[in-house]
Structures are given as C-alpha cells and as structure tokens.
Amino acid sequence: MPATLAQLLARPELDLRLLTPAGVGALDTPVPWAHSSELADPTPFLSPGQVLLITGTPEEVDPYVERLVSHGIAGLGFGTEVVRAGTPEPLVEACTRHGLPLFEVPYRTPFIAIARFFADRVAADQYARNTWALRASRAISLAALRPDPLAAVLSELARQIDRPVALIGADGALDRIAPSGALRAEAREALRAAADPLLRSRRRAAGSATTDAGPFALQTLGAAGRLRGVLAVGSDGLDQAAQQVVTGVVALAGLALEQSRAADAARSRLRTSVWRALLAGETELAAAVAEPALGPLPEPPVRVTALTGTALAAATDWLETNGGGFFARDGHELVLLESASADAAPAAELAARFGLRGGVSGPAPLTGLRAALGQAEVARGRASADDPVPAFDDVAAAGMLALLQTPDARAVATTALAPLTEADPTLPGTLRMWLDCDGVYDVAAKRLGMHRHTLRARVAEAERLLGRDLSGFAARADLYAALRAAG
Structure with a gap:
C-alpha cells in the first residue's frame, strides 16, 4: 500500500x-506520488491524492489553496530558504x-x-504484490494436482484473493x-x-x-461453440496482481474442464453404439450395455426425437446434466429416446436454447425404433420458428395433403400451374372450386356465380392449356394437389 503523509512526516532524516x-x-490517506511545480495553477498536471512541493509564495494564496483542495491534492510542502526564509x-x-495539510x-x-x-x-x-501473485499462483497450481482439481483450484483461489468464487456449468x-x-x-x-x-x-x-455480495467479473470457459461454463469471481477492489492470478485460474479451470472431455467423448461413443444396436433390433444387447454406464433404457412404448442444428455439441453437453432419458449423437442428428408418457418439454427447451429443429415420433416399441426415427424425421420437415419440434x-392428423406445404412442393406446383395463371389468373381459383365440389358442374357453377356451360368451357380451356384430360380421378387428384401446394 502507498505511504501516507503521516509516514512521510515521521521520517527523521527528512526533518x-x-x-x-x-x-x-487526512494525514493517513495513501499518497502515490509527490510532484513539484511553481505554476500559478498546477492542477491540470497533477492527479488527485498527490503531494505538491513549492518554493515560492503564490500571488493569490487563498484561491490557489482552494484550487488544490478542489482537485484532491493530499498535502502541500513548502521549501524554505530557496526563495525566502520560512513559510x-x-x-x-x-x-x-x-x-489542506501544509508542511515545511x-x-x-x-x-x-x-x-x-x-x-x-x-x-x-509492487514487489510485495508480485511476490504474492507468484506464491498464490503456485498454491493454485498445486491445488490442481488434487483428486478433484476443479474444486480445489476454485477453493484455493477464493482463499488467496479473499473473494467468493462461483462456477456456472454449461447447463x-x-x-x-x-x-x-x-x-x-x-x-x-x-x-x-x-x-x-x-x-x-x-x-x-x-x-x-452486480449482486448483494458485491460485483462479480464473469469469464466463459472452454472453446467457442462448446463452452464448458462461466467462472464468476468477486471483483470488488481486485488489483492488477489479483487479476493476474484470476487470469491464470481461468486457464486452469478451462484445462480441468477440458480434461473431462476425453471421458465425455468415450461416453458419447458408447451412446452412439447403444443407439445403433437399438436401430439394428438388438434391444437386449443395447439394454445390457447401457444400464451400468448410462442408466436403464426408457420403458416402452417410447418416442424418438430427432434434432439437427449447428450447436449439437453444446446441446449434448447440456443433456449430460439435464437429460432424463436416453440420448445419443449419430452423425448430424441428436436423438432423444423417452417414454411415451414423459413430458416433451425437454426437447422444446433444448431446441429453444440451442437453436435446433427437430421432430417427435409417435409411440413405438423398442423393436420399432427405425420406423419411429423415420416418423421423427418426417415431423422435423414440418418444423418452423413457431413450432421447432412438431x-x-x-x-x-393433418392428412396427406398437409405434407404438400413445403418449399419443394410449392415450387413444383407453381411451375405446373404456370400455363393457367399466365392465360387467366382467375382460372386456378375456378378449378379449385370445381374440384372442391367433386367435379359437379351445377353445384360449382352456382357457388362461382356463373352458368354451368361457362364453367364447362373454362374447364375445357384448362385441359387445353395443361395438355391433360381432367375427366379421370388421377388427373383431377394431381391437379388438386398442385392447387393446394401452390396455396
């Protein structure tokens, strides 16, 4: 800590x-530096808390002293017998x-x-703080060699800096x-x-x-795209030496978390193997492998959730702590296996938290997971921002025609109906009403407000433009599907 004005005055050799x-x-206020100046107003060149040394008498004494006090000068020293004898x-x-304390x-x-x-x-x-930082860093490094290195490192850091330390996990x-x-x-x-x-x-x-325990500095741990957590350190009054120690702990904590990644990788490969065994129908083998290491498989019937996105690795880490059922990463998919009676909220929360899209299958036995996975992937094709995991x-329940509401189907339908819209933009609507009325001209004409012969002529014109005979069911069904897909 810097010396005080009282300590300066107590030095006998300075007299x-x-x-x-x-x-x-305040004679006990720490003083970082002493500076001499004979300027009429030296405050622009001084920092608050410093001591000012002068040898001449200011022209206007009272305003001069008032400026020094307003600037936060800690004390004023007057050198005698340079310009004049005595103060x-x-x-x-x-x-x-x-x-303002004044000394001669x-x-x-x-x-x-x-x-x-x-x-x-x-x-x-500064030397004392640097020495402390080296000793603190050494103590923290030794703590990292203990059986639970992460807990030991955080505990030692809290002891060294006398501030609370917290670790928020990736979840x-x-x-x-x-x-x-x-x-x-x-x-x-x-x-x-x-x-x-x-x-x-x-x-x-x-x-x-900002908390009721004081301010905290937060720093993420881990690599971008796969964060392992956040380190929170009480930051009230931390000097540069303490901040250097904290920086070292960030690296050590990140290393301790990364060391567990090898075990996580092995666990992930085991999950993938169990999932592939289930898909192959080897349910007994999969259950025997999963139970001692991953826990028992969900009770059938089960539902399969298939998720995709750019943050599957981070989502997998989150599931390791928060997942209730079986899950596995298989290529570019993250699959969740849960009892059909379980709440689907975890999948929706996972999708919202990590920006994923997915789909949930219907109930299925463990021997029917391949079909259930296909259902989940079909449902994922219907995912949207409002419903990321349908x-x-x-x-x-929406029926076969609901599957036509995709960009691919819409593009094909728009191309197929182009001859109609180019010839008469109202013609697709006329045909839609005719088909909605089961191709009965009298009923459709009445709803359209036109004569049935006019409607027959318009249908014939559509047949000519499309180059198709619309008297058969297959042709009508294909046209109806195009009209539904085009919207």
Whole structure:
C-alpha cells in the first residue's frame, strides 16, 4: 500500500515539520506520488491524492489553496530558504482554513528525497504484490494436482484473493461455490442470470454482475461453440496482481474442464453404439450395455426425437446434466429416446436454447425404433420458428395433403400451374372450386356465380392449356394437389 503523509512526516532524516494543526486534512490517506511545480495553477498536471512541493509564495494564496483542495491534492510542502526564509503565514492560514495539510521542507532536504520516499514505497508495494501473485499462483497450481482439481483450484483461489468464487456449468446451473455457503439465494440467481446470455452466445466472452455480495467479473470457459461454463469471481477492489492470478485460474479451470472431455467423448461413443444396436433390433444387447454406464433404457412404448442444428455439441453437453432419458449423437442428428408418457418439454427447451429443429415420433416399441426415427424425421420437415419440434401425431392428423406445404412442393406446383395463371389468373381459383365440389358442374357453377356451360368451357380451356384430360380421378387428384401446394 502507498505511504501516507503521516509516514512521510515521521521520517527523521527528512526533518519535515507540519505547520497546520494535526486535525487538518487526512494525514493517513495513501499518497502515490509527490510532484513539484511553481505554476500559478498546477492542477491540470497533477492527479488527485498527490503531494505538491513549492518554493515560492503564490500571488493569490487563498484561491490557489482552494484550487488544490478542489482537485484532491493530499498535502502541500513548502521549501524554505530557496526563495525566502520560512513559510509565509498567509499560506499557513489558507491551508488551515481549507483543510489542506501544509508542511515545511528545510533547505537541506531536496524535493527528490520526498519523491523517492513515495516511489520506494510504491516499488516495495509492487514487489510485495508480485511476490504474492507468484506464491498464490503456485498454491493454485498445486491445488490442481488434487483428486478433484476443479474444486480445489476454485477453493484455493477464493482463499488467496479473499473473494467468493462461483462456477456456472454449461447447463446454466450453479455448479460450485467457494467458500461453501458464501452466496445467498439472491446472489446465486443474479449470477445465473448474468451467465445465461454468455452461454447462449456460444462464444468466448466476459461480463459482469452486480449482486448483494458485491460485483462479480464473469469469464466463459472452454472453446467457442462448446463452452464448458462461466467462472464468476468477486471483483470488488481486485488489483492488477489479483487479476493476474484470476487470469491464470481461468486457464486452469478451462484445462480441468477440458480434461473431462476425453471421458465425455468415450461416453458419447458408447451412446452412439447403444443407439445403433437399438436401430439394428438388438434391444437386449443395447439394454445390457447401457444400464451400468448410462442408466436403464426408457420403458416402452417410447418416442424418438430427432434434432439437427449447428450447436449439437453444446446441446449434448447440456443433456449430460439435464437429460432424463436416453440420448445419443449419430452423425448430424441428436436423438432423444423417452417414454411415451414423459413430458416433451425437454426437447422444446433444448431446441429453444440451442437453436435446433427437430421432430417427435409417435409411440413405438423398442423393436420399432427405425420406423419411429423415420416418423421423427418426417415431423422435423414440418418444423418452423413457431413450432421447432412438431409431433408426428399432429402431422399425421393433418392428412396427406398437409405434407404438400413445403418449399419443394410449392415450387413444383407453381411451375405446373404456370400455363393457367399466365392465360387467366382467375382460372386456378375456378378449378379449385370445381374440384372442391367433386367435379359437379351445377353445384360449382352456382357457388362461382356463373352458368354451368361457362364453367364447362373454362374447364375445357384448362385441359387445353395443361395438355391433360381432367375427366379421370388421377388427373383431377394431381391437379388438386398442385392447387393446394401452390396455396
């Protein structure tokens, strides 16, 4: 910590003498530096908290002292026998009146000796903090060798910096707090809320949070696209040395989390193998392999959810903590296997959190997973921003014609109907009404408000334009499908 004005005045070799009363000013305030200047207004060149040294008497003493106090100058030293002998009494009175400590510097004490006193203290303080940082970093590195390295590192960091430390996992839940019980529920919730947007961004980033336990600095852990969590460190009053120690812990914590990735990768490969065994119909083998390592398979009947997107890796990490059923990554798909009676909310939450699209199959036995996967993929084709994970049951209930509402079907239908729309834009609507009326001219003509012979002529014109005979069911069904797809 920098030296104080009281410590400066106590140095016998400097032979300084306090001229203002002892209660004037704050003599115990740390002073970072001493600077000399004879300018009428030196404040633009001074920082608050410094000591100013002068040898001449200001022309206007009271305004001069008032400017120094307003700028936050900690003390004023007057060098005697350079310009004049003794310190001017008006200066002593002004400093006493405005609360600025004033001390006298004898001729034999150079100003550089005062500046050096403060500089030596700053250097000693910096050396002490650097030494502390090295020792703290060494203690934290040794903690990383313990059986639970991550918990040991965070606990040691909290002890070294005397600030609370928390780890928010990739799932957004508060994973660890050091020291234990350091944060109340409100502070924990504030940290989770601040970490959530950092995790959702899936990029390396930093942030901050204000809690009832003080301010916290937040830093993501892990690689972009696959964040492993967020480290939250109490940041109130941390100096540069402490921040360097925290930076080292960010690297160590990231390394500790990355070390678990090999085990996660092996676990992921096991899941994929179990899933492929299920697809091959080897349910007994899959259940025997899954139960000791991954837990029991869901009770049939089951539903299959098939998800795709750019953040499958991050979604898989999230499921490791939050997943209730069986899941596996197979190529560019993430599949979830859950009992048919289970809530479908986890799939919707997963899709919303990581920007995925998917579909849910109907109920199926474990021996029918290949067909169920096909249903899930069909449902995924109907996914939209409003419904990112539709159910196959809803798709099937909408009927076959609902499957025509796709960009591919719409493009084909628009091309097929182009001769009609180019000749008469109202002709597709006329044909749609005719087909809706089961091809009965009298009924359709009445609804269209035209004579039945006129309608027959328009249908004949459509046959000519399309080059097709619309008297048969197949041709009518194909035309109706095109009209529905074109919208």
